[in-house]
Amino acid sequence: MPSDMDISPARFEQQLRWLSRWRRVVPLTETLSLRSRKRDVAITFDDGFRDNLTVALPLLEKFDVPMTLFVAAGFLDQDGYLSEEELREISRHPLITIGSHGFWHRHFNRLTPDDARFELIESRRLLEEVTGKKVELMAWPFGECNQELERLCAECGYQAAWSVWKGTNTQYSRWRVPLGRRDHMMRFVAKASGVYELTEARLHRYQNRREQPLSPRESGQTVLAS
């Protein structure tokens, strides 16, 4: 990829090997529960790229760990993205949960309430139509959200949503730890161990508090996003 958001298959395999040995990789919704344990980790991928099926899935099968794919519904069948048929296929896999990533991957903070509602409702409608399954989870494109959008997401019937550092870190903007090309194994282990949470996340939390005086709910789990 042009940015450094990608991870090589070899590195991803290394990371999965580490996670399956030292962590409990759980389905994403389990990290919402207060009973969830500190060693719990969930894996998510955003956008709906085709290599989620061709590269990531075989590796997940190898280590038997689940992941959630947040799919930008409007990108289906475009070059490099999952086709409708491929999405249907991958959604039937027992290790896979499909969530929405909006329709056109837009900056939600810049949308009118009507456009935001369209993105939330129509993306889910299309994903449900293609997969034949209920879509109840959502990830904000660019991680962008705010209290109003979080309320709207709840109103539109979603069970929960995830961001990356933005929002209130509550049910509709749970924070994730982003991973990318620069994450060598040591950095990865720090990110998956909560060490990162002590530094990077604290900085973001501080910045967010300055922007909006809210007290985010602390969470013991880590959600790793690619």
Ligand SMILES: [Zn+2]
């Ligand atoms: Zn995205």
